[in-house]
Amino acid sequence: MITTYIGIGSNIEPEKHVKAAIDELKLLGSITQISTVYEAEPVGFLSNNFFNLVAELEVTCSLSELAARLRAIELKWGRLPDAQKNQDRTLDLDILLYGDVISNNDPKLPREDLFKFAFAILPLVELNPDLIVPGTKTTISEIWNHFTHNQSLKPALINLRS
Template identity: 55%
Template sequence: MITTYIGIGTNVEREKHIKAAYQELNTIGVNLALSPVYACESFGFEGNEFFNMVARLDTELALDELSSALKDIEVKWGRAADAAKFQDRTLDLDILLYGKEISQKKPLLPREDIFKYSFVTQPLYDLDPQLVIPQDGRTIKQILETMSDVDSLKRIDFQF
């Protein structure tokens, strides 16, 4: 079993798609743990406000199998297979970490979003503040402390 962290985002029918991600992730792994859900403005384009969170789970899927399974889930829930990076989305599932794997090919690991976006780093912190990022060597707590936009996140009281 490999412990993986999956970033979850949606800005279309947000409650429906966050719940769908939870249900779907339960089918590809065990010991599922969820961060709180956060609302934040769309980044890189004009769009509806996003709901973002992170899930931690243990899976027997190889990295390429996990990546494929997540793409299949996105498409199942209405995301275009050729969706652009900065646009509205029903469901976005990104592998942030896969064990201690480091990869320079897709999916890039650790995912650079961990270092760039508080809507990724804050939920990771909520799950495991002392998690050490492979290759980087810093903890999630240390990375989060360098971010200036954490106050822009709004924690949502979300019921699964």
């Protein structure tokens, strides 16, 4: 089993799509933890706020298979095949970490979001603050403690159990 951390985001019917993402991830492996769902302002464009969270998932599939399956889930739930960066999303599923894999290919790991965006860092701190980010000697909580908090995050009022 490989422990992977998946970033989940949506700003189009976000409650519906976040719940759908959790249900779909359960079909890929065993979800061991889910962070708080945070409401976050979009970064780089003006639009509706996003719901963001991170799920810790135990999987047996390869990295390439996981990436393909996450892409298929995004498309199933209405993401446009040619979606651009800084655009509204029904569902965005990003592999933040996949075990201790470091990759410069697609998907790049560890994902750069772990060093750039509060919506990726804070939920991971919540799940595993002492996790050392592969390729660094730094824990995720150390990254958070040195991070310039330039994005407003607040817990979203969403019940993932229903």
